[in-house]
Amino acid sequence: GAVVSQHPSWVICKSGTSVKIECRSLDFQATTMFWYRQFPKQSLMLMATSNEGSKATYEQGVEKDKFLINHASLTLSTLTVTSAHPEDSSFYICSAPATGRNTEAFFGQGTRLTVV
Amino acid sequence: LAKTTQPISMDSYEGQEVNITCSHNNIATNDYITWYQQFPSQGPRFIIQGYKTKVTNEVASLFIPADRKSSTLSLPRVSLSDTAVYYCLVFRGAGSYQLTFGKGTKLSVIP
Numbered sequence: 001g002a003v004v005s006q007h008p009s010w011v012i013c014k015s016g017t018s019v020k021i022e023c024r025s026l027d028f029q030a031t032t033m034f035w036y037r038q039f040p041k042q043s044l045m046l047m048a049t050s051n052e053g054s055k056a057t058y059e060q061g062v063e064k065d066k067f068l069i070n071h072a073s074l075t076l077s078t079l080t081v082t083s084a085h086p087e088d089s090s091f092y093i094c095s096a097p098a099t100g101r102n103t104e105a106f107f108g109q110g111t112r113l114t115v116v
Numbered sequence: 117l118a119k120t121t122q123p124i125s126m127d128s129y130e131g132q133e134v135n136i137t138c139s140h141n142n143i144a145t146n147d148y149i150t151w152y153q154q155f156p157s158q159g160p161r162f163i164i165q166g167y168k169t170k171v172t173n174e175v176a177s178l179f180i181p182a183d184r185k186s187s188t189l190s191l192p193r194v195s196l197s198d199t200a201v202y203y204c205l206v207f208r209g210a211g212s213y214q215l216t217f218g219k220g221t222k223l224s225v226i227p
Contacts, residue, residue, distance in 0.1 A: 004159075006159075034214065034215070036217075043203070043217045043218060043219050043220055044160070044217040045217075046214065046215075046216065046217075049214065091157065093159045093160075094159075095159070095160075095215070104150075104162045104165065105162065105215060106162075107159030107160050107161065108159050109158055109159050110157060110158060110159045112157065
């Protein structure tokens with residue numbers, strides 16, 4: 001089946017630095033990808049919709065200047081957490097819809113970000 | 117989109133059939149029902165999807181009554197590896213891939 005791969009799986013960074021997370025669709029093209037954030041023992045919260053070749057659409061309350069999204073190709077979307085703070089520590093997950101099936105989305109394995 | 121409500125947690129012994137019911141009273145005509153499974157520190161994984169009546173695949177069955185205001189995910193003969201959080205989602209079909217996750221049901225399978 002289709003695979004969405006995220007990199008890195010986990011990252012620890014210092015406060016004030018920036019971290020880039022990559023999301024790749026390995027065997028299909030994705031004009032749209034989604035980025036979610038999940039805090040411990042909570043559900044996934046949609047952060048933004050990443051659109052290939054155009055600007056991302058952010059959910060209410062998500063700072064677009066802090067969470068930079070770039071979808072430069074049909075197989076790669078990146079999320080950059082800029083000037084990270086400890087409260088940004090979370091599990092970040094991307095997804096892409098299955099081509100030709102308007103029902104199923106494939107999720108990456110997630111990235112555990114810890115800001116110290 | 118219709119809000120979904122499902123039990124926060126469920127326990128089951130190995131080998132039993134588990135039924136998780138989700139209510140979605142405000143489901144619209146164009147909405148589909150889909151279920152995802154999530155293990156700790158992993159991304160969710162698609163289980164099953166349906167519009168009405170019954171859908172069955174190799175891992176689960178989905179029962180949707182005629183009024184579509186609820187749905188039941190049925191997992192036959194669960195094993196320890198089925199311990200996970202199960203999310204019921206309602207999404208607008210015809211190309212809408214945006215998924216809104218509720219709180220999910222944490223299923224614990226006991227030996």
